[in-house]
Each structure stands twice: as C-alpha cells, then as structure tokens.
Amino acid sequence: MEWDEIQRVAVIFAHPDDAEYGSAGTSAKLARAGKEVTYVVVTDGSKGSSDPEMTRARLAEIRREEQCRAAEILGVQHVEFLNFEDGVLQPTLDLRKAVTAAIRRYKPDVVICPTPDRNLSMGVFVQHPDHLAVGEASLAAVYPSARDRMTFPELLAEGLEPHNVREVWVTGTGDSDHFIDITETIDTKIKALKAHASQVTSDVETWMPERARQIGEPHGMQYAEGFRRIEIG
Numbered sequence: 001m002e003w004d005e006i007q008r009v010a011v012i013f014a015h016p017d018d019a020e021y022g023s024a025g026t027s028a029k030l031a032r033a034g035k036e037v038t039y040v041v042v043t044d045g046s047k048g049s050s051d052p053e054m055t056r057a058r059l060a061e062i063r064r065e066e067q068c069r070a071a072e073i074l075g076v077q078h079v080e081f082l083n084f085e086d087g088v089l090q091p092t093l094d095l096r097k098a099v100t101a102a103i104r105r106y107k108p109d110v111v112i113c114p115t116p117d118r119n120l121s122m123g124v125f126v127q128h129p130d131h132l133a134v135g136e137a138s139l140a141a142v143y144p145s146a147r148d149r150m151t152f153p154e155l156l157a158e159g160l161e162p163h164n165v166r167e168v169w170v171t172g173t174g175d176s177d178h179f180i181d182i183t184e185t186i187d188t189k190i191k192a193l194k195a196h197a198s199q200v201t202s203d204v205e206t207w208m209p210e211r212a213r214q215i216g217e218p219h220g221m222q223y224a225e226g227f228r229r230i231e232i233g
C-alpha cells in the first residue's frame, strides 16, 4: 500500500528497546505524518541485567518506564505490554492469541515484526530466540487468526472482531526490500534509544547513524531503515 493510505501501524517486538533499534525512525516518521502507531511489547524484559543486586521485578518496572518514555519521544500513541517472561519465549498458541487480540484491538494496516527465520550469517544478537518466537507468532496472528472469525472465539466474546492486516514489514531478515528514509527522524530515534538507559551505552550515537547510513546509501537516502515487505492480498 502507498504511504498516504496507511492509517494505523502496530510494531510487535520481544523486549523493551527492540523496536527502537529496528524501526524507531520509521515509527517517528509515521507518527509525524499523523498516523496512529501502537507498540506491542511481548516480554517483560526482566532478564536484561548482569547486576547481581538487580531483581527481575525491579528490572521489569524500570524497562517498562523506559519503553513508555521512548514511545513518548517517538509519538507512539499506545503501548501494550503482554508481560510474557523474558528469555524463555516460545511461539505457543497462548502467544499467538495474545498477539491476535492486540491486532484486533488496534486494527493496524501494517504490522512491523521481527523475522521468525534464523539467519546464521547475521550473528546471534539479532537472532535472540524471543525475537524469532515473536516473529512466528506475529505472522501466524496476521494470517490467519486475526482474520478468521472461528479462531479464538473467546476474543469475539470480548468484542474483538476479525481484522485484515494489509502488509507486514519484517525486520532483521538480512534481505530487506523496503526502505524508509529516516533522515528527518534519526535524531529522534537516537533520543528514544537513549531512553533505555539500563540497556544502551552512549556509543549508540556513533554506531546507530553509521548503520542507518549503510542501509540508506545504496538507495539514495542519507539514513534509512530496511524491511522485508509482505503484501497480503
């Protein structure tokens, strides 16, 4: 679909901060254009610390606040926390149902989610098993369960009617075919990343623009984010 046709976008991701790395420049650009952007944060982020004094409950609370602050910086209107346990996520039917409910609730035209495929050439960091599980559950929720009336009838009983997503923009695939120029929002992206103070170090100001430049340059953009686009008939 054309950029102007897009009204609502949902970004579905595993950990507080994932969306800032992968697509925050795009989210800020969408929000500035008056589109409704929703974040669906699947896990509680409660394992992202090596500090022996830190507790899971406290870390989850810190990361929730950081994520809300990042969303505010970007102009993301809704942040839904699904609160699955960090680090041990599986693409179960429970996860698919929770993602389906979020899709039916916010009715996005476009869903942004991580790839479900492990690409061995990309290194382990972007291939966290929680990311792959969210990718699988998100694609399975987009098609068919968000669309199909008969699947998860308990959602219908809650008033969550079927919804057809028009496109999925998949992050972390290594073979992007859809590039969004984020030159005007890269500063906002970096600011949003820095809101995740428990996770991000200040060198993000150096390597993040460099990465966005490398993605954009072959496509005539100063800074870009890349996605694998799936159009749904």
Ligand SMILES: [Zn+2]
Pocket (backbone or CB within 6 Å): 014, 015, 018, 128, 131
């Ligand atoms: Zn992550």
